[in-house]
Amino acid sequence: MSRWTNIIEDLLSRVTDIGNTILVNSNTDSETLSLSEKCKALLSNVGEATGLARSRDILEDYKNLDKAEQLAFFQQIYADCGVNEDLLRKSVSEWLKHPSKVEARYIHSISEPRSQELIRRLNLAYGGTAALVKMREDLLQHTKTDPSLVALDKDFQHLFTSWFNNGFLRLERISWSTPASILEKIIAYEAVHEIQGWDELRLRVAAHDRRLYAFFHPSLSDEPLIFVEVALTDDMPDNISSILSGDRETLDPHLASTAVFYSISNCQTGLRGISFGNFLIKQVVEELKRELPNLKRFVTMSPVPGLRRWIDSKPALEPTMQKLVDELTPLHNKPDKVFIEENQRLLYKLAAHYLLEAKHKNGGPFDPVSKFHLGNGARLEQINLWADESKRGFAGSWGIMVNYEYDLNSIEINHEHFLREGTISTSPTVKRLYTNS
Amino acid sequence: MSRWTNIIEDLLSRVTDIGNTILVNSNTDSETLSLSEKCKALLSNVGEATGLARSRDILEDYKNLDKAEQLAFFQQIYADCGVNEDLLRKSVSEWLKHPSKVEARYIHSISEPRSQELIRRLNLAYGGTAALVKMREDLLQHTKTDPSLVALDKDFQHLFTSWFNNGFLRLERISWSTPASILEKIIAYEAVHEIQGWDELRLRVAAHDRRLYAFFHPSLSDEPLIFVEVALTDDMPDNISSILSGDRETLDPHLASTAVFYSISNCQTGLRGISFGNFLIKQVVEELKRELPNLKRFVTMSPVPGLRRWIDSKPALEPTMQKLVDELTPLHNKPDKVFIEENQRLLYKLAAHYLLEAKHKNGGPFDPVSKFHLGNGARLEQINLWADESKRGFAGSWGIMVNYEYDLNSIEINHEHFLREGTISTSPTVKRLYTNS
């Protein structure tokens, strides 16, 4: 009988709590409602009965808005669907008089902006999640015009953080048996080392010693969220072209000792700020270890995108380095290999100095890629000159690349020291390059 | 280049906002940590690097707790993972001085109890969602011992409302081709008209004129959340045994005019308060209309579980009805069909009076089933005497059952009037029974 009772209780609890909802005069003739009126109707308890139809209707209308109409729409939602400040004022004054854990929690509940419930209800429609991710992509652009919309964006971010909780993601290997409709997105989304068409893609997903893994969400089944590309090698590489080359010899993956993460790309602008990369790398490490127990090392082949930007922004370097920089600067789009070889000691030192010392104004490493991997608990393992001969590689760092190593035994301790004291876990080799004079 | 920039920005934003997190001295020897210390470690930024392993570990430990240890665990979490009241105090005082929409929203953000982040991180583990639903089932029991835990339960409820948003659910038809592991759960969870073993189940899922639909969540793939049973008939039924009977003639579904929802059961105690029923019924109506365009009516065959409870709790009825009730009461476990037929006019009136007038102390209908369907926008269509001859049927309502009708053209307007004015949409027949004297 207890289940029966539970059901009854559930039913009882359903319509009770109407204090915080909007009761609108639902005009069933949806032709005459504006888009934001439709949103209010959806948000009302009245709208609940027909939420599915309403949310479809709204998302359909939204698609037809031009940029100016989008902006007006977001502003209207922001204005209409805020916090119920009267209720908030009451509970705040209660808490100030009688502070308690439970009252503090109640403030959190009562202060939920109505826009959050709106977003949850818009998700009812078939394809709603994809439409909302797209909507946030638009909203992010409009925050540049109207910064107050950043507050509205927080609702999207908050809900997406829940909805796209890493526990809901599905790791999938992308291979040559993957549908073309997904593969063409991989081509489009690759952000680090561009994929020039299907033949290059094939090199990266069909070769026995190459892997590509992506996260998917059940409600966005045709859209990768993030993906990472892996090369299986017999040694830690010191340049990217040996990895991307089409005419290398293929290695039997069961003989590989090293997995190299050589590219990681976020796919959905509308999911900015929801972080998948850390978890993706760790899931892929687990997956690879299960499949290929012979793998001993997990390293990256990473760009150093902030090096030259940091130098440009810096008033002074030590004289020998400044001289080097002055000589390098005019060459940046076509550096001279001989020059680099002749100055390699100094260049190594410059790069090591940057990676170990250059700080962002908020305190962490200046280099965003470095910050990402060090924040995940990786170690700064090796610096490589003349490692990326692409235009972007020279523009960012005169072709310098870095290997970070994910050493499973020290990830947690690295991560902890990095967070607490800003300590950067560094290999002896890199330390030597740095102290070398 | 813009995608590249976005990624960098994303990376940059990752480790910045550490004001609200807990920095603990992570003792990597997890053997020596208590369960709640492990939770704090998981919750710390430090724990993020190894969140997957940590959350597995915690959920595994949790499984081995006995009831007393569970209670202590929940109390510890409640004590440790509340709102950061210092930050809250600051932002509240700011808002009181300079009230603004954006500050109000900020209060919401800043007041999030740390227990919400804990639950989100516990979800990382494989099978985490199922474990958390089970954990809440335990928690709900402990709220009876320690009502302050209701506040902790709100966190589960809040996150589950997001995670189990109807837009993420998958409607599936349960049939004789469904895995036995799921079918046995249907047998176990059926709460309204018990299923006695596999042969009875077969009658309900394998007959051409019977359907069973359930909602599933991608992260709980073997567990139905709620299901509804449907009979396809050529007329609105006036009793339940004609639907449940094994030796009726099967109707070609393409000839059916009426879909009868004759049972709806919630399956997961740990999801109490997250409502699926309204949306399930409406999705099933859409599905059935698509498959069987000939269907004209969508009605229920529903119990009236509160009728006798209401009468028992009521001091006075009008004399003729009170006389009827007095005569019925002693018979309840074995009423006399002849007596019921002789008094049918009065019984109809009594039932109609109950359904139209009996109110809960909070204002809605006294009958929970009635409240559910009326709240969904259905109409009170027909009252049926001697409709449920089961023990439960007599105990609840002397065998009386009700048909509610989901008339797609009037659902929204019914729902609105019910919510605004408490108006109960009623068929002329039932009105006549009520006014009949």
Place this chain on the structure above:
Amino acid sequence: MSRWTNIIEDLLSRVTDIGNTILVNSNTDSETLSLSEKCKALLSNVGEATGLARSRDILEDYKNLDKAEQLAFFQQIYADCGVNEDLLRKSVSEWLKHPSKVEARYIHSISEPRSQELIRRLNLAYGGTAALVKMREDLLQHTKTDPSLVALDKDFQHLFTSWFNNGFLRLERISWSTPASILEKIIAYEAVHEIQGWDELRLRVAAHDRRLYAFFHPSLSDEPLIFVEVALTDDMPDNISSILSGDRETLDPHLASTAVFYSISNCQTGLRGISFGNFLIKQVVEELKRELPNLKRFVTMSPVPGLRRWIDSKPALEPTMQKLVDELTPLHNKPDKVFIEENQRLLYKLAAHYLLEAKHKNGGPFDPVSKFHLGNGARLEQINLWADESKRGFAGSWGIMVNYEYDLNSIEINHEHFLREGTISTSPTVKRLYTNS
């Protein structure tokens, strides 16, 4: 250009060879054709253009035949669709004059009965394969009435041998996640140790130390062809009830040393004579070895169904055994365990004598189960008294059962010696029981 040429050649070859086909006056009004006329129309080249519709029509009509009509139908097909004897006569006389390999092969081609092409064309319809398997099941019954139909049955057998080639079968593990529609067939088809309902089935498919594997064919996707039940144990069992019992302790499969095949059942009467068992056992052995490398032994727990039948049919046994048999016979439905224990030496000897010496009139072992396993290359490993207490067990062999062992190293050599010289591979234990006096 070569593929293009090939296509043209293919096209060219299509309509050429019409010598062996039937040209009928296709009456498009299919209402007026008899079933066997429809078959001739399908068989004609004319029918090819509409083969799909025709074959559906014929299979639909066939379903409605009663037994007498079926018999008439098969007799008509046999009469109409035989070998083209004129063509055969010509090619035979050619071959007799000028014998050659190629002419001999041509005789084979030219002598194909038209009924084979008929069966191939009937297979075009959706569900055709299942319908044809059912049709042969009927035909097999009619061969008892009209033995000439055995020749027609050879066509079915020949084609089914090709179509159900073991290479086309799919080995699937049947578990508690298997659709109920297939599980109920397992219950129905189990032929050796009956499954009494779903709870007993669950013991056999859901326990960690029990397995059930079946072969499926892509065109009969809901119908198992044959299945085998396996117990994972830590020792070779000496009775069946320890395997079937519901209240035993479950063994961790990774700790099991022995896989016991304790039941094997053919499912499709219409596939009689197409042998799957040998291949099934060997595929399951491969599958189990892959999953559980710790498994060391693969044995059976098999009945001895011919023992008492053989004794009854035999004029004389050696006196001590005859005395034993005379005492056992009246007890057969309720033997006395004490008696059996007292006479175990003699009983072992009797059983060993039967298994090693009793021959069928065609030369192989008298016992069909023994013949099956020995023919597959297994060894006669152990004889067990009081091993099957079921009614069938006593009726067949006074409860005696046998373990055959599939020892991968000796399967081929056992098989060869069995086929060449009739040698039965026998364990030392069984040899001792036999020579023991």
Place this chain on the structure above:
Amino acid sequence: MSRWTNIIEDLLSRVTDIGNTILVNSNTDSETLSLSEKCKALLSNVGEATGLARSRDILEDYKNLDKAEQLAFFQQIYADCGVNEDLLRKSVSEWLKHPSKVEARYIHSISEPRSQELIRRLNLAYGGTAALVKMREDLLQHTKTDPSLVALDKDFQHLFTSWFNNGFLRLERISWSTPASILEKIIAYEAVHEIQGWDELRLRVAAHDRRLYAFFHPSLSDEPLIFVEVALTDDMPDNISSILSGDRETLDPHLASTAVFYSISNCQTGLRGISFGNFLIKQVVEELKRELPNLKRFVTMSPVPGLRRWIDSKPALEPTMQKLVDELTPLHNKPDKVFIEENQRLLYKLAAHYLLEAKHKNGGPFDPVSKFHLGNGARLEQINLWADESKRGFAGSWGIMVNYEYDLNSIEINHEHFLREGTISTSPTVKRLYTNS
């Protein structure tokens, strides 16, 4: 009890019939056996016990043969695995003495070449079917060197005809969601209108008004057997470039009146002579009618590959046509559109004459494509000048193409008249072009 009996009978029947098998001295040391000895071992009853391992071994060995070794292998198989001529002689003499239907059928059984059983056993290995299709592709080449191997090829063809019976094929729509590994095969196999890379493929499979359907076999799951490309249009087209063009407007398929089969390609050389095209077209017609009930016409856009070849091989044409031909011939790789327009009456007449009158030496139409569609029951509907501007189009037929129409009401009758009397179903338009003078 009857199922039990059946099993026993099945078991009994297994090892009986050994007259026709080869008993070899199985040397278990497979290292020392030649490939054809391994085949004999597999073919022997002895080999049956280890057929799976044997067949894997043989197919693996076969892969490593060079062309000369292949030829020797096939010749050895042909020599070793023929008909058992002694048994054949006995049964033939029996039949000649006492002719009967049943003896004639027995001759068929007894004369089966042992090579057929060999092929059936080779199919046991995982991937066996694919390997055998490839093996036959090789064999077909060797038949040019050694025509006696044609007789061996008949065994492959006979078994493949059974195995690839249309009833076992799965029709699948190829779309942009199909795995890239299959899509690249479509690009490679397209034999009529070449696909230049992924962008062109996309035009043919991803546009709403284009379809591509293929047949697959369950044992060759990654290999299409044949595919057809369809354009959905609002009118019967009169040239191919309007169909292939990338910058046309897409038509809503629900508004299309006409389905145009504009390309059909066989994929597997090893399946030559097993015809799929007729059945494919008819299945696709059924599928399209189900999905798009508005479709009224099913037509082809077909090349006329034999036109110029026929003219070249023909001693004399009627003078006006001969004059036309003489003028056209030198232009063939770059014909003059003006010239064609000026001579269109004569060109139409020439094409119509060819299609209606030109015969192959075996009696059917000279044009292979015409023969294919007419043989399927289609009607010669329309002749189009300047319809295919490709090099192949001019080389084959000066750019002329033809529409054949599949009119479901007349397919059977067309097919019948075509087969019986050679009558070509012709539209009034084409008739007029022909008689026009």
